[in-house]
Amino acid sequence: MIETLFREGKAFSIFPYRVIYMHASLHTDKYPVQAGFSVSSRKFPHAVDRNRIKRLGREAYRLQKQPFHTALRDSGLQLAVFFIYTDKKIADFDTLSRKFSVILEKLVKEAGKKE
Template identity: 45%
Template sequence: MKFTLGKNERLKSRKLIESLYKEGKSVKTFPFRLVYLQKSHTSEFPAQAGFSVPKRNFKRAVDRNRIKRVMRECYRLQKEMVYSNLEQPHVFMISYIGREELSYKELYSKMNKLLELFISKIKN
């Protein structure tokens, strides 16, 4: 499996995002919140992921963009764990709910915990 995060693996559809926030369930591991929904999509990948950082917590776009870039990198390196456990297509949005920026190592371990929690939630 390639460790890439291409265009087809990113959640971009407004309709999917709307239905995700209306009908989706969520899991939290500080500083992340993952909203997920089992729904078919146009991509051939088992999941499509989106990433968001609120403007309310980080006023400067530079800070928001850096956090999103680090989040995408942490997810990209660990997505194989998610893909191997999904039977049906899912869409999910990972939001950063913390108020200050954490180091890459901390975010990587927190992303790992979040994805493990998500897997255990969909298995049950």
């Protein structure tokens, strides 16, 4: 699934994230999205820093995913999404939270477009 996502998925960037997504046929109707998070080990050589960034991103996503899931369920869509952190510094949680609200709004708009 992940190889297909990177090969055939669509992408956009909203700093500090690059978002890759594609329509997917998931095995469950309970969750309309499969999400993954990644941080470059080249930019952050220490695992503790990479893990912190991923943890902050997952928490920002978790707190804002409910309206996103509702919008996707209402339109009958299922997505596979991958968030790649591109900044060279660790952003604070408030910044990531604001960015995730913009990212999720854009994902709903982009996913709703006809292919």
